[in-house]
Amino acid sequence: MIRPVPLKDAVDESVYGGKCASLGRALRSGLPTPDGFALGVELVKKVVRRDQPVVAEVTGLFQALAPAMAVRSSAIGEDSAEVSFAGQHATVLNVMSIEAMLAAIEEVYDSAQTPEVIAYRQKMSISGDPAIAIALQIQILSDVSGVMFTRNPLSGASERVIEASWGLGEAIVAGLVVPDSFRISPTGEIIERIAGEKDIKLIADANGNVLEVEVEPDKIEALCLSDGQLNNLHQLASDCETVYGSGLDIEWAFSQEKLYLLQCRAITR
Secondary structure: OOOOHHHHOOHHHHHHHHHHHHHHHHOOOOOOOEEEEEEHHHHHHHOOOOOOOHHHHHHHHHHOOOEEEEEEEEOOOOOOOOOOOOOOOOOOEEEEHHHHHHHHHHHHHHHHHHHHHHHHHOOOOOOOOEEEEEEEEEEEOOOOOEEEOOOOOOOOOOOOOEEEEEEHHHHHOOOOOOOOEEEEOOOOOOEEEOOOOOOEEEEEEEOOOEEEOOOOHHHHOOOOOOOOHHHHHHHHHHHHHHHHHHOOOEEEEEEEEEEEEEEEEEEEO
């Protein structure tokens, strides 16, 4: 029977997709990535079809990820320097029951079949049917999160460019806030700090929900990253470049002052 594998063992991108393979590489390299499991393309199909032996195998993983997990898409050919599916395929956060876990897997699988994704595939001349693998990861309850580019994605300048906001990073991806922005030189000097307008944040509650809540008034335009945290992000960028090479798009989160790497991929041209 096809079985899930620990995320660190997700080596074959043709089976587990680019995201799982990238996260597995991060774990094998000692980068601070949340642990979890990888579900290959054929296994995901069997779960969606409710093949009972496979469903039992997958739901047996729940306790290792409890109390909450993130269910993330990992499509074959999902992200590269030429093509990015960022925001196209679903991610389901704060999954806290076996029933919600199965529903989240189906939601992620179905997200690859939408008219928008099909149109994007046609626009980028990607042939064949979508092939979706899935990463199941321990949910990080982010205090602050965001994205970081290891070179400026607009100018190409050799500098770190960071966007950050309170709570879960999906607030930035969904355009719900104007994030803080920072620039750091290749040697670690902070070049620029610009406060955004972060009047709401997304949080994971104890009932398996992701809630949009108001930010305290004194934090709306206050910088959400300290210089120490920026130094940690600069070091993470350097560590990622050692593993993956230059020109990276990194998703990250701080939870109780600990920095986590959530995703690392090439900057899309």
